[in-house]
Amino acid sequence: MEENSEQPLLREATESDVAALVALRQAFFDSQIAAGLLDIPEDMVAMLARTTPNLIRGKRNTCLVAPSQGGLVGYIFATIRIVPGASQSAVGSIEETFVADDHRGGGLAAELCRQAIGVLEGRGAERIQLRVLSGNAGARAFWARMGFSENVAILEYDGKTGQGR
Numbered sequence: 001m002e003e004n005s006e007q008p009l010l011r012e013a014t015e016s017d018v019a020a021l022v023a024l025r026q027a028f029f030d031s032q033i034a035a036g037l038l039d040i041p042e043d044m045v046a047m048l049a050r051t052t053p054n055l056i057r058g059k060r061n062t063c064l065v066a067p068s069q070g071g072l073v074g075y076i077f078a079t080i081r082i083v084p085g086a087s088q089s090a091v092g093s094i095e096e097t098f099v100a101d102d103h104r105g106g107g108l109a110a111e112l113c114r115q116a117i118g119v120l121e122g123r124g125a126e127r128i129q130l131r132v133l134s135g136n137a138g139a140r141a142f143w144a145r146m147g148f149s150e151n152v153a154i155l156e157y158d159g160k161t162g163q164g165r
């Protein structure tokens with residue numbers, strides 16, 4: 001992989017970014033499937049077309065993108081979850097982060113993360129969570145470098161097969 005030393009300026013995603021975001025999200029989900037994701041939508045294309053516009057429309061959502069001359073090369077989607085009865089009622093959640101292979105290694109993912117954390121904190125989040133596949137060692141190492149640590153393990157059971165996942 002060639003390291004790209006020129007970092008794109010980040011900005012909030014707009015309606016005009018939806019088609020490019022769909023393509024990036026497809027690459028994100030492909031990488032997640034390769035790392036062991038089991039909850040795979042039957043019709044990925046339809047799911048992405050249906051859900052991607054919502055990333056930029058929700059008032060608690062933020063979707064930052066990294067544009068480059070050839071289009072978008074990365075994004076991060078985060079939201080504020082309201083947790084009734086919790087000690088912190090507003091909890092930030094980083095839902096998806098992806099940087100195209102040819103733009104990795106130059107700090108773009110870290111900058112997407114830093115800016116998203118700033119947005120979430122600005123909206124009142126005192127705590128920020130994310131989920132990472134247990135088999136995705138690269139992502140786990142990245143998030144550890146960003147200051148995240150494991151707090152809760154999610155164990156899964158498949159009711160169709162009677163097996164853990």
